[in-house]
Amino acid sequence: MRIHDIIQGKKEWRAHAARVKALPQDYQIVYKEIQKYFFKVGPVELTEGTGLLSGIVDLFEEGAASGKGVLDVTGKDVAAFCDELIKDSKTYADLIQEAVEQEANKTMKKDKKK
Incomplete structure (x- = not known):
């Protein structure tokens, strides 16, 4: 990784x-x-830029702008919301x-060869 990439x-x-x-x-x-x-759970894509997290901020910004409470956006079970986001990750x-x-x-295989 180049220094420019780190700074960016x-x-x-x-x-x-x-x-x-x-x-x-x-x-x-x-x-x-x-x-x-x-x-903690560690979806691999999380380390590739801020894509997943940025998408959540987008969603939260929209929810806040429309006057919704955060649990109206995520649902009462926030862990289930997270799991749904990364279910195919x-x-x-x-x-x-x-x-x-x-x-x-x-x-x-080694044991079978013996």
């Missing part, structure tokens, strides 16, 4: 953070919880599981 990434993240800070307080709280959830847990399965398959 930081600029994009700062602009994203400024958008979050401009949201109403209840939206900010829920956004931060969603962000924590995604960092590959997570780091998936990648680890695949690596473990591949290693187990290699070991089983």
Whole structure:
């Protein structure tokens, strides 16, 4: 990764953070919880720019502009909202599981050859 890419990434993240800070307080709280959830669950796309998170901010900005409460936008079960957003996404847990399965398959093949 070039230094220019790092600087550009930081600029994009700062602009994203400024958008979050401009949201109403209840939206900010829920956004931060969603962000924590995604960092814990680890959808792979999360590290590729701010696409998923930026989309959530877009949605929240629209909800706030129309006068909706944040739970009117996400529903009362915010974790289910998050899970729905990433249901078709590959997570780091998936990648680890695949690596473990591949290693187990290699070991089983070696054992069969003996």
